[in-house]
Amino acid sequence: MKYLKNVATLAYDPEKCTGCRRCTEVCPHAVFEMRDGKITIIDRDRCMECGACALNCDFGAIAVGSGVGCAAALIRGMITGGEPTCDCGPAAGKSTTCC
Numbered sequence: 001m002k003y004l005k006n007v008a009t010l011a012y013d014p015e016k017c018t019g020c021r022r023c024t025e026v027c028p029h030a031v032f033e034m035r036d037g038k039i040t041i042i043d044r045d046r047c048m049e050c051g052a053c054a055l056n057c058d059f060g061a062i063a064v065g066s067g068v069g070c071a072a073a074l075i076r077g078m079i080t081g082g083e084p085t086c087d088c089g090p091a092a093g094k095s096t097t098c099c
Contacts, residue, residue: 005045006044006045008044008045008047008049008064009049009063009064009065010031010041010044010047010049010053010062010063010064011062011063011064012039012041012061012062012063013060013061013062014038014039014061015061016059016060016061017038017039017059017061018059018061019034019037019038019039020057020058020059021034021039022053022056022057022058023039023052023053023056023057023062024039025056026052026053026055026056027052027053028048028050028052029046029047029048030042030043030046031043031044031046031047031053032053039061047064049064049065051064
């Protein structure tokens with residue numbers, strides 16, 4: 001399933017990746033794939049910015065922020081007919097995220 005094109009805040013630092021595969025195990029949309037002992041982002045547009053990959057990466061190789069790909073924001077946008085906007089997390093002045 002794809003969400004929005006070219007908007008995910010997903011960032012990956014291959015220098016920090018140890019090849020532990022945790023991100024591939026927890027990502028609900030198969031954004032990552034292992035290649036040559038490191039992960040590769042195979043489809044950034046599948047990312048819903050849930051943050052599971054970043055939360056499970058003990059090495060800081062992955063970062064993702066709640067943004068327009070935030071699952072709650074997408075649902076809210078579909079219901080209201082407006083643009084998806086995330087009103088949770090640090091960007092909105094909150095200490096926790098909704099996704």
